[in-house]
Amino acid sequence: MRLVLTVLVLVAMSGSVMAQQKSFDASAYQVPDGALTINATSLEVEPYFATKALIVATDAGLDTHDTALKWIAWMLPRQRQDGRIDRWCKKHPADDWRRCGDADADDSMLALWVELLYRNGTDKGLPLEWQQSVDRALAYEETLNNRQGVYHVSRKNHTPLLMDNVEIYSAFKDIGKQLSRWDLEGAAAMQAKSQKLADDIQRVFWDGGTGRFRSSTQKIEPAFYPDAVAQTYPWLEAMPTPQDPKNGWTAWKQNFAAGWLDKRWDPHPWGLVALTALKLEDLQTAGCWLQRSTPMRSSPQWNILEEASYQAVLNVNPQGADSCSELVSGQ
DSSP: OOOHHHHHHHHHOOOOOHHOOOOOOTTTBBTTTTTTEEEETTEOOOOOHHHHHHHHHHHHBBBOHHHHHHHHHGGGGGSSSSSOEEEEEEESSSSOOOEEEEEHHHHHEEEEHHHHHHHHSBBTOOOOOHHHHHHHHHHHTTTBBBBTTTTSSOOOOOOOOOHHHHHHHHHHHHHHHHTTTTTHHHHHHHHHHHHHHHHHHHHHHHHHHEEESSSSOOOOOOOIIIIHHHHHHHHHOOOEEEEEEEEHHHEEEEEEEEHHHHTTTOOOHHHHHHHHHTTTHHHHHHHHHHHGGGGGSSSSTTHHHHHHHHHHHHOOTTTOOOOOHHHTTTT
C-alpha cells in the first residue's frame, strides 16, 4: 500500500512539474500542415529561422516538442536528395508550397537541422527516415569544410563566417550530447569534432592585435551586423575564447548596447544578443531588451526567431528591468 501511495505521489509531482513547463507559442507562425513561416503574416518558409527558433526556445526551457515534430514531418519530404534544405513559398494559402530560393546559409542550416532531429529523437535512436536525413545533411556539410578546418557558407559562397562556424560548433557539441543516450562511440567522435572546430575557429578568426574575432575571412567594412553581433556568438554558445566572456561582454556593452537597444545601427531587434546577456547572467540587459522590443512584435522586422528569443527571455527573466536609462545612455 505504501509503495502504491509513493508511486501516486511521484506521478502527481511529475505531472505538476510538467504542467509548469511553458510551451513555445508558435501559433502565429505554424500553419496547419506543419510549416513554420518566417513572419506571422507571410507565406514564406526560411528553414534556418524556423529551426534556430525551436532550438533557442528549447534552450530557454520552453517545450517545443509538438511544434518541432510537425515542422520535421513537413520538412523531411522536402529535403533535397543531396541533403540541402531550401526556402519554400506560396502566393495564396490554398496554393501548394514551391521552392523559392536557397536557405539562409547551407553550412549552419544543415548543422542546426541535424541537431533538431537528434534533440527530438528517442533514447533508442532516430527513426529510419530521420537517420537518412541526418546522413544526407552531414555528408553535404562536410563538402563545405575547407583546408583551414572551418566551414564556408555554401558551394556558391566560399567565404567562412564566424557566426556560422560557431553555430556549427554548438550543434556538433549538442549532437554529441544527444548521441550519448545510445551511441557512446558516436558521441565521443562528435565531441572531438566540435572541439577541433573550436580550435580551428580561434586560429582562423581570432585577431590577437585587436583582441576580437573577425566576423569573416574576407575583409569587410565594420558594421553592427555582422561585425559587432558576431562577437557575441561564442559567448552565447559557451565556446572557449581567448578573452574572458564576462569582461568581453562588459566591453561590448560599453561600445554597442545603446545602439543595439535603440535600433540605431540595425532595424532588427537582435534577440540573440539578449539571450547572450542571459547566458552571462546579465538580467538587467536582457530585461531592458524585453521592454524595448515588446512594441516591435507586430512590426515587419519581427520574425519567428525574434519571437522565440522574446519568449525565451520572458520565460527566464519575467520581471524585466526597472530601468534602461544607463544602458541606453551608454553610461
